[in-house]
Amino acid sequence: MSLEKGLLDRFDKHIRGKSYATRSKAIADLIQEDLIRKEWSEGNEDVAGAITVVYNHHKRELVNTLLDIQHDYQHLIVSTQHVHLSHEHCLEVIVVKGKPVQVQELAKKLKAGKGVKHGSLTMTTTGK
Numbered sequence: 001m002s003l004e005k006g007l008l009d010r011f012d013k014h015i016r017g018k019s020y021a022t023r024s025k026a027i028a029d030l031i032q033e034d035l036i037r038k039e040w041s042e043g044n045e046d047v048a049g050a051i052t053v054v055y056n057h058h059k060r061e062l063v064n065t066l067l068d069i070q071h072d073y074q075h076l077i078v079s080t081q082h083v084h085l086s087h088e089h090c091l092e093v094i095v096v097k098g099k100p101v102q103v104q105e106l107a108k109k110l111k112a113g114k115g116v117k118h119g120s121l122t123m124t125t126t127g128k
């Protein structure tokens with residue numbers, strides 16, 4: 001692999017602030033990111049991820065909605081962790097595995113729940 005010197009210098013400077021021990025690891029991570037993006041956009045293979053939602057559990061209708069959605073997509077859900085953040089707020093981490101389109105649909109529905117403060121989907125790979 002050969003790269004333009006100026007580009008490499010800028011990259012080295014950039015990764016110094018990111019705690020990388022070697023340039024190879026930083027480049028491997030960039031390649032991995034790109035491959036994962038491809039996996040998620042092509043949609044043929046199973047992907048893995050984590051959906052997080054923060055919501056107010058005093059909104060009982062919302063709690064029911066979030067549970068109903070999770071039961072509709074239970075074939076994608078590997079595990080869930082529920083954390084009581086404060087008197088009213090809960091944080092849920094839902095670990096998912098399955099076809100990217102379905103996983104993204106599940107994440108979209110959970111995020112759209114009326115009263116959900118924040119929802120996000122971390123897209124990663126099954127490692128296969």
Ligand code: NI
Nearest residue numbers: 057083084090
């Ligand atoms: Ni809670």
